Amino acid sequence: MRYKDHSVIVTGAARGIGAAIARSYAAEGARVILADLLVEQGERTADDIRSGGGQARFIACDVSREEQVVALIARTVEHYGAVDILINNAGIADPHQASFYDLTGDQWDRVMNTNAKGCFLTSREAAKIMRLNEQGGAIVHISSTRALMSEPHTEAYAASKGAIASLTHAMAVSLGPDGITVNCIYPGWIETGDYRELREIDHAQHPAGRVGKPEDIARACLYLTDSVNRFITGAGLVVDGGMTVKMIYEP
Known part of the structure; x- marks a missing residue:
C-alpha cells in the first residue's frame, strides 16, 4: 500500500491503459480520480475499483477544454483535499485512414489539442495544487514510441x-x-483488445518475446511516481518490449 492516502488523477481512464493505471x-x-469523456465506461471502471475495495471517483472531462480541466482539478481537491500525482494518459489518434495529403487543419488541431494541449492544461492546474504539498508531486505524461519513429500517415x-x-x-x-x-x-505496442487473438509473429517480433499489456505501462507509472525515485525527472522511459531498438516492424 505504498500509495496509501495519495490523491491520483488519471486522464483517459475509462478503458485500456488508463483503466489499468x-x-x-x-x-x-491511492484515492483515484478517473477522468474521461466516456461517461458510462468511466463510471463502470470506477464502480469496479470500488467493488474491489479501492477508492475511486469518475469525473467527466474533455482535457482539451480549459474550463473543464480547471473544474476537474477543483473537484479533485474538493473530494480528496490534494493532488499528489497526475498521469496524463488521455489521447486520440489521427483520423482513420486520413493520409498526409488529406489531413485537414481541423483534424490536426483536434489531435494536438487533446494530446499536447491537454497535457499542458492538466499539468498546469494540477501543479498549482502540488506545489502546496510538503512533498511536492509527480507528473507522468504518456507519449508513444511514435514520437521516435513512425508509420505512414x-x-x-x-x-x-x-x-x-x-x-x-x-x-x-x-x-x-x-x-x-x-x-x-513511450509505450510501444500495448494490446488493449483480446490478447488471445494475437498471432505468434506479433509476439516474436518483440525482443522481449511478447506484445505489451496495459499493466506494463501501469507498473512504469508506479515506478516513476514512487517517492524513492524522486531523483528521476525529465526522463523518457521507453516501454515497448525492445521494438524501437529493433528499428523495423515485420509484416
Whole structure:
C-alpha cells in the first residue's frame, strides 16, 4: 500500500491503459480520480475499483477544454483535499485512414489539442495544487514510441506525442524548484483488445518475446511516481518490449 492516502488523477481512464493505471494505483491504496469523456465506461471502471475495495471517483472531462480541466482539478481537491500525482494518459489518434495529403487543419488541431494541449492544461492546474504539498508531486505524461519513429500517415499523432516529450523536459526544469517531478513514458505496442487473438509473429517480433499489456505501462507509472525515485525527472522511459531498438516492424 505504498500509495496509501495519495490523491491520483488519471486522464483517459475509462478503458485500456488508463483503466489499468487507475486500478494499479487504487490497489496500492491511492484515492483515484478517473477522468474521461466516456461517461458510462468511466463510471463502470470506477464502480469496479470500488467493488474491489479501492477508492475511486469518475469525473467527466474533455482535457482539451480549459474550463473543464480547471473544474476537474477543483473537484479533485474538493473530494480528496490534494493532488499528489497526475498521469496524463488521455489521447486520440489521427483520423482513420486520413493520409498526409488529406489531413485537414481541423483534424490536426483536434489531435494536438487533446494530446499536447491537454497535457499542458492538466499539468498546469494540477501543479498549482502540488506545489502546496510538503512533498511536492509527480507528473507522468504518456507519449508513444511514435514520437521516435513512425508509420505512414500518422503526422498529427506523431507530432502531438513529440510535443509531449518536449513538454516533459521543459516542465521538469520549471517545476523542479516546487518539488514536482515530471517524466514521460513511450509505450510501444500495448494490446488493449483480446490478447488471445494475437498471432505468434506479433509476439516474436518483440525482443522481449511478447506484445505489451496495459499493466506494463501501469507498473512504469508506479515506478516513476514512487517517492524513492524522486531523483528521476525529465526522463523518457521507453516501454515497448525492445521494438524501437529493433528499428523495423515485420509484416
